[in-house]
Amino acid sequence: MDTKFAIPEIIFGRGSLNHAGQCALRLGAKKVFLVSDDGIERAGWLGRLMEILEDAGVTWIYYPGVTPNPRDFQIELGAELYAKNGADVICAIGGGSALDTAKGIAIIASNGGRIQDYEGANRVRKPLPPMAMITTTAGSGADISQFCIITDMKRRLKMSIITRTLMPDVAIVDPLILRTKSESLIIQSAADALAHAIEAYMSRIASPFTEINSLQAITLIIANLEHAVATRSLDALEQLSIAAVSASMAFSNASLGAEHALAHALGGYFDIQHGLMHPILLPSVMRFNMAANPKKMADIGRLLCKRRGRCSFTDDRDAAVKGIETLEKFFSSFNVPLRLRELIPPEGRLLFEPICRMAVGDACNLTNPKPMQWDDFLAVCEETW
Template identity: 50%
Template sequence: MQITKFAIPEVIFGNGSIQFLASCAQRLGAKRVLLVSDKGIEESGWVALIREILESAKLDCIYFDELTANPRDRQIQQGAKLYRDSRADVIIGLGGGSPIDASKGIATIVSNGGNIHDYEGANRIIHPLPPMIFIPTTAGSGSDVSQYAIITDEKRQVKMSIISRSLVPNISIIDPDLLVTKSRELILSSAVDALAHAVESYVSRLASPFTESQALTAIRLIAGNIKPAANSKNREALKNLSIASTAAGMSFSNAGLGVGHALAHSLGGRYDVTHGMALPILLPAVIRFNQPSCERKMATIAHAIYESCPAPVSDRKKSLSDTLYNLFEELGIPMQMRKIVPDNSHMEEICKLAVQDACSVPNPKEATWQDLYQICSEAW
């Protein structure tokens, strides 16, 4: 029997659960916290609410928001310096994947020293990290429950994957109320990110019964709720997408991902495009590539989608890749790579980098850079 492990944080979930933030921080020994977020979250009013909750509990709050959409290596070093200089004792990450990944990077440098590049790859973090509480404001990245952090190396133009059990936070507070201020575009891109997490981790060579059940839960919930969540911000649908994102995060954190995410990392490093833009374009071609290696699992995914998002019998004869392509196109998502990147002159280099990405390792079918180039050509 395969020996497996399943690492997750303490999860506090539900509408209004943000009210428990101060007591959670105090339970971790907080007196002065470093709050990591970004200007977009600040404009939505959530940063002010968090600071008010902390200050009402007489907790000092140092605020760091020098972040871009894909956090840079230099920003991690800046945040770590602020943590040390202010003598903070707990890190709170508020936002989507970028502020939360940045929080993980800052925590890594604070406790282990050096430069964030030193920890690229798997299991290179030695010393325990300071206590971390994450509050996702999107339903997609899953970073608030995962063992992954993605940081951009500006010099190499590469998104570095940092993977360690140490990156799982102490507590994740998931409050679906925070999704109501998100745009339709962000709700969609986040949900597709979570769907890609679920699909890739379900067919991963490291999948286990623990991860497979979480992945299928996520797939069903996303298929059944993505349209009402995006089109009308239906609160029940948004709550279900939050559950789906958490389930998919638990799955990929423990089972790994695949070549779709490896390519998205390389494309993001070169062109600064987000996962949510790249993954829907790549996913149908990635599924076609992987299908011969996991026919039964792909059929299970297709059944889960049709079960949750009923379609005419004629549509059920379509391949899974075509079903997803049509769904994404119906939602208004651009489905050609040429619409999000300026040219394909660096595609060979991007594919060679993607083959070396840690996410490629558990892909169900071994891929060469030429295979990845073919996937990109199909998606172009």
């Protein structure tokens, strides 16, 4: 089978935000369509970006309509604004929600129709406007990936849209921006990046080019997250940024797995922040996946155990099991929910069956070592309730 490996041009470093103006110019920008969110506005980063664009002689129009779990109608509204204002380049600064909103707008602006028309893999036909993305979290990977996740409000479903043309042209990753993030957001983002790295490594379409990036991301997150949260050390935050970029290179090209499929289904239905799902779901899905590829799960297990000093393992299965246990301990050392019941009201449990049936159809499930059936998903929900 052929494998493809494609990533945007990545500009990484403390202060690299300053390159945004030149990047926009290089993409042919006269009027940038700018997408961001409240938090980034308040932290001053949006204002700084506007200055940088103006200094480069680029004008902009700003679309502020971003929430966590971006919604279909926000995309439609943005696409109208884009068309009305004759913008020519799309630029977003924010977390996964702002970046995915911008990507959704890019699809409709160039391909027309409704965002639902593009759900699944490879359904976007026409090229998108040039895109420069500035991530403000070390997690989502939307600045690098071929993914876009938008919530269909009628079905209460997070749709996975995956297509080569969703890959931005330029990704700017500036670790200085992480300094203004809350502890909770740093942890959630790192958990997301860790899930990306692990699921991409186990993916049925992983390649040697994605695998080394997965392993690098796992190593760096395990080694740096506690320190980054405790001290806000810029060095540790930078290592988390490197990890997130590596994880994104991996999952954008190897795709993800059943854990993300279920996180989308539950998170979409109950409007839960994406990063909160992984500490709950990831270990359980890993246990399910262990049988399908014990050797690869053991590779991950050995890395996860390294942070607790040297472990010894009797065999691959033992390394895999100990790795998953170590991951559970790792997540429980942070102040995050560890059971679904902390995020979902009791009556929500009655809806698990239809939600799990939706998870089966998520494009991420296709590349799980062995795609999950709806009752496999249900077992994960019950186990983690």
